Amino acid sequence: MPSDNNANGAVIPEKGKNSKKDKKHGKKSIGWIIGVIVLILISVTFILPVTVFSTSNTPKITFGSYNGEDITLEYAYDNYFYNVLINLANMYQMNNQNVMQIYQAAYSQAVMNTALSQMADEAGIMISDKMLGQAVVNSGNWRDENGNFDINAYNETAQVERDAVRDQLKAALPAQVVLSDLATVKTSNAEQDFVMSLNNSPKAFQYITLDYNAYPDADAIAYAESNPAPFMERELSVITVATEDEANTLVASINNGETTFEDAVAASSTDSYKENGGSMGTVISNDLENTLINDEDATAVFALQNGEISIPVQGYTGWMIFRADSDARAADTTNADTLSDIKRYISLNDSETMNTYLQAKADEIYAQAQTDFEKAAADNNLKITDVSASSYNPASATFITGIAGNDPDGLLLNATYASTEYQREIFLAEENTVIAPEATGSSYIITRPVATSATPATNRLSYSQSAPVIAVQDVNTTLLSSDSFVDNFFNTFISEVIGAQ
Numbered sequence: 001m002p003s004d005n006n007a008n009g010a011v012i013p014e015k016g017k018n019s020k021k022d023k024k025h026g027k028k029s030i031g032w033i034i035g036v037i038v039l040i041l042i043s044v045t046f047i048l049p050v051t052v053f054s055t056s057n058t059p060k061i062t063f064g065s066y067n068g069e070d071i072t073l074e075y076a077y078d079n080y081f082y083n084v085l086i087n088l089a090n091m092y093q094m095n096n097q098n099v100m101q102i103y104q105a106a107y108s109q110a111v112m113n114t115a116l117s118q119m120a121d122e123a124g125i126m127i128s129d130k131m132l133g134q135a136v137v138n139s140g141n142w143r144d145e146n147g148n149f150d151i152n153a154y155n156e157t158a159q160v161e162r163d164a165v166r167d168q169l170k171a172a173l174p175a176q177v178v179l180s181d182l183a184t185v186k187t188s189n190a191e192q193d194f195v196m197s198l199n200n201s202p203k204a205f206q207y208i209t210l211d212y213n214a215y216p217d218a219d220a221i222a223y224a225e226s227n228p229a230p231f232m233e234r235e236l237s238v239i240t241v242a243t244e245d246e247a248n249t250l251v252a253s254i255n256n257g258e259t260t261f262e263d264a265v266a267a268s269s270t271d272s273y274k275e276n277g278g279s280m281g282t283v284i285s286n287d288l289e290n291t292l293i294n295d296e297d298a299t300a301v302f303a304l305q306n307g308e309i310s311i312p313v314q315g316y317t318g319w320m321i322f323r324a325d326s327d328a329r330a331a332d333t334t335n336a337d338t339l340s341d342i343k344r345y346i347s348l349n350d351s352e353t354m355n356t357y358l359q360a361k362a363d364e365i366y367a368q369a370q371t372d373f374e375k376a377a378a379d380n381n382l383k384i385t386d387v388s389a390s391s392y393n394p395a396s397a398t399f400i401t402g403i404a405g406n407d408p409d410g411l412l413l414n415a416t417y418a419s420t421e422y423q424r425e426i427f428l429a430e431e432n433t434v435i436a437p438e439a440t441g442s443s444y445i446i447t448r449p450v451a452t453s454a455t456p457a458t459n460r461l462s463y464s465q466s467a468p469v470i471a472v473q474d475v476n477t478t479l480l481s482s483d484s485f486v487d488n489f490f491n492t493f494i495s496e497v498i499g500a501q
Contacts, residue, residue, distance in 0.1 A: 060072050060073070060074045061073045061074075061492060061496045061497070062488075062492070063107050063487075063488055063489045063492045063493070064107070064111065064485065064486050064487045064488050064489060064492075065485075065486045066111055066114045066115050066118070066479070066482075066484055066485050066486075067114075067115070067118055067484040068484075069114055069118065071107065071110050071111055071114060073085065073107075073110075077164055077168070078164065078167055078168055078171070080110055080113050080168075080171070080172065081106060081107065081109075081110035083168065084105075084106040084109045084110060085102070085103065085106040088102045088105055088106055089102055095270060096240060096242055096270050096271070096317045096318040097270070097271070097272075097317055099497075100316070100493060100498075103489075103493055103497065104489060104493075107489050108480070111479065111480065111485065112175075112476055112479055112480075113172070113175050115479045115482075115484075115485075116174075116175035116176075116178045116179055117171075117174055117175045119175075119178050120174030120175055120177060120178050121174070123178070125174045125177050125178070127170055127173045127174060127177075131173065132166065132169060132170055132173065135169045135173055136162075136165060136166060136169060137149045139165060139169065141165060142154040142157070179472060182468065182471050182472050182475060183468045183469070183471070183472055184468060185467060185468050185471050187463070187464050187467045192463055192464060195399050195400075195463055196463075198391060198393075198397075198399075198400050199391045199400060199401050199455065200391075200455070201391065201392075202389040202390055202391045202401070202452065202454070202455055203389070203390060203392075203426075203427055203449045203452065204386070204387060204388055204389050204390070204449070204450050204451070204452035204454070205386075205387040205390070205403075205412060205426065205447055205448065205449055205450060206373070206384050206385065206386055206387070206447070206448055206450050207384070207385050207387070207411065207412050207445040207446060207447040207448070208365065208369065208373070208376065208377045208382050208383070208384055208445065208446040208447075209382060209383055209385060209409065209411055209443055209444075209445055210358055210361060210362050210365065210380075210382060210437075210443060210444045210445070210446070211347075211358075211442065211443040211444075212340075212343040212344055212346065212347035212354060212358075212442060212443075213340060213343060214358065214361060214380070214382070215343045215346065215347075215354060215357055215358070216357075217339055219357070220333075220339055220342045220343050220346065221333045221339070221342075223342065223346055223350075223353075224331050224333060224342045225333075228330055228331070229285060229299075230284075230285050230286040230289075230345055230349075231284060231285065231286065231330070231331035231338070231341070231342055231345070232284070232285045232302055232328050232329065232330060232331065233282055233283065233284045233285070233328070233329060233330075233331055233332070233338075234282070234283060234302065234324060234325070234326045234327065234328040234329065235279075235280075235281060235282055235283070235324075235325035235326040236279075236280045236283045236288075236301070236322050236323065236324060236325060237261065237265070237273070237277070237278040237279050237280060237322070237323045237325055238269075238271065238273055238278055238280055238320055238321065238322050238323075239261070239264055239265050239268060239269045239278055239320065239321040240269050240270050240271035240273075240315065240317060240318045240319070240320050241268055241269065241270060241318055241319050241321075242270070242318050242319070243318075243319060244312055244314070244319050246268070246319070247312030247319035247320070247321055248312055250264050250268060250321060251309065251311065251312060251321055254309060254321075255309070261278065261309065261323050262277055262278070264321075265277055265278035270317075270318060271317060271318075278323070279325070284331070284338075284341055285298060285299075285302050286298075286341075286345050286349075287341075288301060288302070291315050291316065291320075292313055292314065292315050292316075292320070293314045293315065293316065293494070293498070293499075294313070294314065297313035297314070300313070301313070301322045301324075302328050303328075304322070304323075304324040305324065306324050306325070306326055306327050307323070307324060307325075308323070308324050309321060309322070309323050310322040310323070314498070314499075316494075316498065347442045348442070351442065354442065355439075355442075358443075358444050359437070359439075359444065361380075362437035362444040362446065363437060365377075365380055365382070365437075365446060366434065366436060366437050366446050369434045369446055369448075370434055373432075373434060373448060376446075385407070385408060385409045385411070385412070386408075387403060387406050387407045387408075387412055388406045388452070388454065389401075389406070389452045389454040389455060390402050390403045390406045390407075392423070392424075392427045393423075394420045394423055394424070396417070396477075397470075397474075399463055399466070399467070399470055403416055403423075411440050411441075411443060411445050412426075412440075412445060412447060414440045414441060415438045415439075415440040415445060415447075418440065419438070422438055426447055426449060427449075429448075429449050430449070431449050431450065431451055432448055432449070432450065432451075433448060433449065434446060434447075434448045435447045435448060
């Protein structure tokens with residue numbers, strides 16, 4: 001790069017200007033986004049901010065803080081949170097269905113960047129002009145058709161734009177230096193020997209699960225009859241759009257006969273029910289409440305006359321217009337699925353009633369399991385889950401083959417995450433010792449260690465290669481679980497992003 005320019009550059013060209021378009025990754029899941037936080041942090045492409053999504057008119061939104069420093073989204077070119085959000089929104093074609101997950105992925109990266117930047121400051125990391133110049137070259141903003149740095153395109157870019165890119169990179173590079181140091185860590189033979197030894201004494205387990213489905217049918221029916229409103233059901237159709245104005249326009253068009261509900265679904269709806277003409281099938285009142293921001297709106301939808309169309313109501317995926325396709329009716333308690341829904345509702349909304357029963361029942365089954373574990377499960381029509389050979393892993397270290405990945409139902413895993421004392425108890429217990437019932441979420445499990453000749457798969461070379469990635473992942477996990485991290489993402493997203501649409 002010529003010395004007269006010295007990569008003194010910056011604001012990023014607009015998306016598509018002097019650079020190749022990002023490839024689309026539509027087949028990747030949003031969960032995958034969270035898994036590549038580190039990779040994207042290292043390779044962030046800085047682009048001129050464009051309209052991402054119709055969200056809030058608020059110029060700054062603070063979602064949390066790390067070690068006293070706010071994690072703030074500001075719609076400005078030099079805001080890290082915003083730049084990551086732009087990249088993810090473009091990469092995953094942000095829409096009503098994935099907007100919250102994309103915001104959360106961008107937020108998680110912003111938290112990590114803030115924490116790593118603080119670590120860099122404490123370490124006194126300085127960015128040289130040479131490093132900054134190379135970062136500008138590698139930023140991807142000035143590439144020719146072969147993907148190489150295009151000095152002519154760079155020189156033709158306005159100085160203010162080049163300065164903006166330079167400023168962004170200068171702010172981001174210290175955190176990336178810390179991350180790079182973590183990602184290049186080497187492992188000694190002694191360390192590898194120690195890690196391999198942690199998998200040398202595994203145990204397998206079985207557990208009986210007692211959940212809300214064990215609640216007596218008669219009690220569930222009586223509960224629904226005394227409190228019928230949450231269990232009312234009816235057939236509904238729905239249209240989902242991004243904004244209240246769009247929803248109001250559609251309702252007006254349907255009501256004055258300019259269009260039909262079905263045509264509006266086909267032309268405008270963005271949800272998965274569109275493929276069925278908007279039909280949601282049979283909907284239970286309390287399930288609809290979980291879809292909408294305000295419970296009162298669900299009550300209003302269930303008060304519609306058959307064939308009537310609702311006013312627009314706000315859901316978690318956008319603004320929704322409902323049509324009643326049947327009369328509202330009481331729950332059919334002769335239906336097994338309906339009974340299960342009633343029991344689930346009790347578990348979530350009247351946990352004291354549910355837990356009182358489940359705890360007493362779990363103690364009863366535990367007493368029976370002392371003499372015959374399998375019979376105790378069979379007599380109560382309960383499932384036994386097998387957990388294959390697992391090693392003691394109270395810190396959830398990635399390189400130890402613990403219960404994670406070996407527990408198909410995840411309940412024993414959740415219990416050991418929630419209580420390291422319980423994890424210690426089950427690993428210290430003698431083979432076939434039945435452990436007292438343990439609450440895990442809204443369920444109870446009764447566990448015993450069982451014989452196993454298997455050992456968890458371990459690979460010395462694999463550990464050596466994955467250790468740097470593990471180190472970075474562990475740092476990320478530590479940061480997000482730190483007392484220094486104040487997380488207000490969910491409430492802020494609902495009030496400032498969804499609530500402002």
